[in-house]
Amino acid sequence: MGNCVGIRVRSRYYGVALLLSMIAMLAGVSEAQLSTASLNGTVRDGTGAVVVHASVKLRNVGTSVETVTTSNSAGSYALVSITPGQYTLEAAAPSFSTQKIATFTLSVGQVPTVDFS
Numbered sequence: 001m002g003n004c005v006g007i008r009v010r011s012r013y014y015g016v017a018l019l020l021s022m023i024a025m026l027a028g029v030s031e032a033q034l035s036t037a038s039l040n041g042t043v044r045d046g047t048g049a050v051v052v053h054a055s056v057k058l059r060n061v062g063t064s065v066e067t068v069t070t071s072n073s074a075g076s077y078a079l080v081s082i083t084p085g086q087y088t089l090e091a092a093a094p095s096f097s098t099q100k101i102a103t104f105t106l107s108v109g110q111v112p113t114v115d116f117s
Contacts, residue, residue, distance in 0.1 A: 037106040040078040050075025054093040061086040
C-alpha cells in the first residue's frame with residue numbers, strides 16, 4: 001500500500017515538472033519570435049501609379065546577405081523575419097528607374113513603411 005502512494009506522488013511531480021518544462025519551452029519560442037523586424041511599403045512611379053512586379057532588394061550592410069521580394073498587383077511589398085542590423089533597400093522594374101534607400105537601421109520589433117516613388 002505504501003508503494004502505491006509513493007508512485008502516485010511521483011506521478012504528480014513528474015506531471016508538474018513536465019508542465020513547467022512545456023511552459024519554459026513556449027516562453028523561449030515566444031521570445032524568439034520577437035527578435036526580428038519587418039519592412040513593408042509601396043512602389044510607385046513618378047506619376048503616382050503603382051509599379052507591379054517591381055523587384056525590391058534588402059541588403060544587410062554588415063553581412064552582404066540580400067533578401068528579394070516582388071511588389072504585388074497593388075504595388076505593395078513586405079519583408080518579414082529580418083535580423084536587426086544596418087540595411088540598404090532598392091526597387092527596380094523595367095518601366096521604373098531603380099531607386100535606392102541609403103543605409104538605415106532595423107531594430108527588434110520594428111515594422112517601418114518605406115515607400116518608393
